[in-house]
Amino acid sequence: MDLAEIPVLSLEDDRKDLPALLGESFRAFGFAMVRDHGIDEVLIDRAWDLTRAFFALPVEAKMKYRAGRGGARGYTPFRTEVAKNATEKDLKEFWHIGRDLPAGSPLAGSMPPNIWPEEVEGFRETFSALYAAFDKAGAELLSAIAIGLGLDARWFDPAIADGNSVLRLLHYPPVGADAGGAIRAGAHEDINLITLLLGAEEAGLELLGKHGKWLSLAPPEGAMVVNIGDMLQRLTNHVLPSTTHRVRNPSGERAMHSRYSMPFFLHLRSDFRFVTLPQCVSEENPDRYPDIITADDYLQERLREIGLIA
Structure with missing residues (x-):
């Protein structure tokens, strides 16, 4: 398996050049690696x-913590989610933490309150703090992306204010002989704007390169993997591409080990209306998305495709 040769950027040291460096990495791979986050x-x-x-x-x-609303909060059991157009359900279980909205928020209809497990001490406090930290890091990355697109540095701030971002805690159990044709996470693209992923101890994350070959991702310790989601691909008219990726099954002795992962799916506000950025439209790249829909309309459509809602 070839390694994706993605440069590791610094959110601190590379701040001046970050918009250009991120854009270069995203256009080449749909992915970037960032340290000092x-x-x-x-x-x-x-x-x-x-x-x-x-x-x-x-x-x-x-x-006890399995919630409705497409698993938007709480627990989603093993082999529930299926990649778009796949036939086998993924070999994973997960927990979702979302944003706590202020009382009376008009967005409450699309963003249910969080639920918390009583059995794990400190769970709520720890993951509330981690959610806020991801939120801050994500806003800084979007600021660099905005500059790279020729937008104001804070262009995304109102678009993600009270956004429907989700922190997902993932567990891929040991792979048994009964897995059949299923894999830990089937080939897919993320739905959201950008995904911020803290590294896993176990290997397996792969992206589909431009020449149709799977490339392994191996972030160094302390670095974060960042990838473009379909919402940003749509907004930028594919100038920033959402890249297919998967988590393959381990082989041999490693199949007996669990894998844990912690992606933060940074989302727009539910009522954000998609209008293709004019600087991403040209004669060579005409607007693929003339129809205007909201971020929540788009999300619900995709959740149906991956089997989380009917």
């Missing part, structure tokens, strides 16, 4: 410990 390592380590503690609970304990 400002999320406290002690907080991250505590989050990993609590993630393992939650998924180690008995199934009946976890199922």
